[in-house]
Amino acid sequence: MSIEEMMRVQALDWMKVKTTMHHAALTSKECTGRTLGEDREPLWVEDSGSSSKASPTSKKNSVDSEPNTFSSYDTKSNNAKNVTREKEEEAKGCVLQQLKALSMTDSEPSISCFPDAQAINASIVKRELEEEGKRCVRQQLKALKDKQDALRLSRESQQKEDERQREQLQQKALRERNDILLIQKADQMTTAQLEAQQREQLALRQQTDQKLHKLALEGVSRCQRRFNQKYEGIARILLSLDKETVQVCSTQNTQLKELGQKFEHLVSTVKMGKCEMQSQYLCSIIKAEECCKSLDTLELEIIKQLAEFSEQIQQQLKMEAAKKLEEERQKQLDEEKQRREKEETEAKEKQQQLAEAAKAEAAKAEAAKVPIPSEPKSQDVPPDATATTSSCVHPDRLKFYNEILSLYQTKVDAVKPLQTEESLKQYRTGCQRAINLPLNAISAVSPQHLSQNFDKLYSFFAGQPVKVMNGASITINDHPLARDYCMLLMAKKFVSQTETAISSNPQAAFPFASVIVTFWKLLPDFGKVFLAYMYKESPFLVPYVIPQQPGQTPEQYLKTIGYRLSEKNELEKPDMYLKRQTGIARLYAAVIITQGRKAAGNDQCFELEEGWVWLTHMVNVKPLPDISATMIMEILQTLGFELWRTYGKQFVKLLVYIQNIYMPQLAAYDEGGPKTRLEMLLAKFLRERQIPQAVGILPPGFW
Incomplete structure (x- = not known):
């Protein structure tokens, strides 16, 4: 029960007690005896009773009208107010019952059935009491209503305060949520900025790494070329040795393998870009240089x-x-001694026979008196004088060399109009493209591949059109000088392969040589032009050791024997010169022993005899440091197998001559690595009594 209901119940109870006591006081004045009990008769009669009885009902109705008016104020209240109204109605019912009982006690039956003054006063008092009770009830109800209004107002204010606090809490929560969102957004923006900065730094680092990687690749690739050239040279030295000699260099051989593996690992690391730090790229270049220096020291x-x-x-x-x-000398002395003893014995016997014959003749002469003629004395015949060859070149080879160069110069002079005319520049470019593309693709991958590239070249020389840039096509017949121009161009391009492909890969010489020999058969002038370019690049192939002229500077003389000038007008280094000369010697030897296309015929343009002639003339000209030993060693490694098989003992005698006679002469000029390698190679060939066949030579009928 709520506080309001309790207050209402207490007020009604107080009203009941007050009204009861007031009525009792009024009644006690009129009563003179006992009025209650079973033995007492009622004090009213039927008529008066009915009238008195009716009055309380009318009063009740009048009283009941007030609560009805009051109840109209509470039609909009909740369930709790309805309960309160029910309790008030019950209290009012009790009050009316008490008033009814009071009226019943106040109404005394009269014989005359007319009310007396006391009855009137009692009715007036009763009416006043009723009015007072109503007024008190209205006051209490008003007080209750005021309390209810105050309570409602307090509740409304409390609700408003609660709503205000709730709104404040909501606004505070909203502000906190907004603050959190702002903080999160700021964190996201900060994170995004950090990520963007990190991406920029990462991209910048990647760019830096790529640049350093590129620089490292360039530096290491330069070192790799030097390393591979030196490594191949050392490997060829070791491969040319026998087992006994290799054991002498076993320690260096192990170091060479370890150094090669180390350098390969370094190259693979740089190529894969596995360097974690940028400084490692620069360190890789330094390590590559150290490997090259270590290889030089090892060599x-x-x-x-x-x-x-x-x-x-x-x-x-x-x-x-x-x-x-x-x-042998002792044996010869013994044989000479035996021969002399035998001759002396024979001479004695002959002298005895001659003495006996002389005696017989003397006896006969004396008998016949005829003098004996004396024996004529023998005279010594002077030996025939032999012609001596030049120390620089054999006259026959010099004559052949001059004929080749004369033919070459004639063709060069003839094609000058085509070379110098500006309007034919595009045509010259098309001719170069028609020759360079198939020539650069020549290799021994398969017979079909070699034949296909040859057909492209030969079809162009046969006059068939060839497509060039911009969809245009040209033929070799478009200009009368084009054939000689393209022949010179192709010969020069073949010779240029010696310093690119052949110098680093000896096996590449044989497919080029096969195509050269085939063109030589089909175009005889091409072979002479090709030889002219070879002799211009290396006069040692004649062999011709061009002497230094009086007043000629060392640089000028080196240019005459094949040295080149760089773009900075600097003379090329000796190791590059020897590498280029090595490639030229390999191609020259490959042309001698390689057969051409089987469809072109079996005739060989450059016989094996050329190799024999070159070798015999080379050991009779003046030796030069490094280059003489290098050329002889390359020719022997490529042609040695065929020369030994063809010339047999004569070739062995030539090798012995080179070892015993030529090498001491060479030692007076040369003490470098090529001379040492040639000595080891000759010792190996003579000790094993054989020369291995060159690797990569094309079999007969390959294409």
Whole structure:
């Protein structure tokens, strides 16, 4: 029960008690005896009773009219107010019952049935009491209503305060949520900015890494070319040695393998870009340079070791040769002694026979008296004088060399109008493109591949049209000088392959040589032009050691024997010169022993005899440092197998001559690596009594 209901119930109880006591006070004045009990008769009669009885009902109705008016104020209240109204109605019912009982007690039956003054006063008092009770009830109801209004107002204010607090809490929560969203947005923006900065830094780092990677690749690639050239040279030295000699350099051989593996690992690391730090890219270049320097040092050690071993071998060979020579000399002395003894014995016998014959003749002469003629004395016949060859070039080879150069110069002079005319520049470019593209693609991948590239070249020389840039096509018959121009151009392009593909890959010489030999058969002038370009690049292929003219500077002389000038007008380094000359010698030897296309015929334009003639003339001209030993070694490695098989013992005698006669002459001018390698190669060939066949040579009928 709420506080309002309790207050209402207490007020009604107080009203009941007050009204009851007031009525009792009024009634006690009129009563003179006992009025209650079963033995007492009622004090009213039927008529008066009915009238008195009716009055309370009318009063009740009048009283009930007030609550009805009051109840209209509460029609809009809730369920709690309805309960309160029911309790008020019950209280009012109790009050009316008490008033009814009071009226019943106040109405005394009269015999005359007329009210007396007391009855009137009692009715007036009763009416006043009723009015007072109504007024008190109205006051209490008004007080209750005021309390209810105050409570409603307090509740409304409390609700408003609660709503205001709730709105404040909501606004505070909204502000907090907005603050959180702002903080999150700021964090996101900060994170995005940080990520953008990190991406920019990462992109910048990647660009820097790419640049450093590119620089490292360029630096390491330059070192790789140097390393590979030096490594191949050392490997060829070691491969040309026998097992006994290789064991002498076993330590250096192991170091060479380790150094090669280390350099390969370095190159693979740089190519894959596995360097975690930027400084490692620069360190990779430094390491590559260190590997090249280590390889140079290793080469010097190997050459020194081989030179010492070669000296030991030479001393052993000299001792064995001296011993053998001594034995042969002793044997010859013994034989000479036996021959002399035999001759003396025969001479004595002959003298005895002559003495006996002389005696017989003397006896006969004396008998006949005829003098004996004396024997005529023998006279010595002077030996025939032999012609001596030049120390620079054999006259026959010089004559051939001049004929080749004369033909070449004639063709060069003839095509000058085509070369110099500006309007034919596009035509010249088309001719170069028609020759360069198939020529650069020549390789021994398959017979079909080699034949396809040859057909492209030969079809152009046969007059068929060839497509060039912009969809246009040209033929070799478009200009009368085009054939000689393209022949010179193709010969020059073949010779240029010696310094690019062949110098680093010896096996590449044979497919080029096969195509050259085929063109030589089909176009004889091409072969002479090709030789002219070869002789211009290396006069040692004649062989012709051009002498230095009086007043000629060393640079000018080096240019005459094949050295080149760079774009900065600097003379090329000796190692690059020797590498280029090595490629030229390989192609020259490959042309000698390689057969052309089988459809072109079996005739060989450049026979094996050319190799024999070159070798025999080379050992009779003046040796030069490095280049002489290099050229002889390359020719022997490529042609040695065929020369030994063809010339047999004569070739072996030539090798012995080179070892015993030519090498001491070369030692007076050359003490470098090529000379040492040639000594080891000759010792190996003579010790094993064989020369291996060159690797990569094309079999007969390959295409």
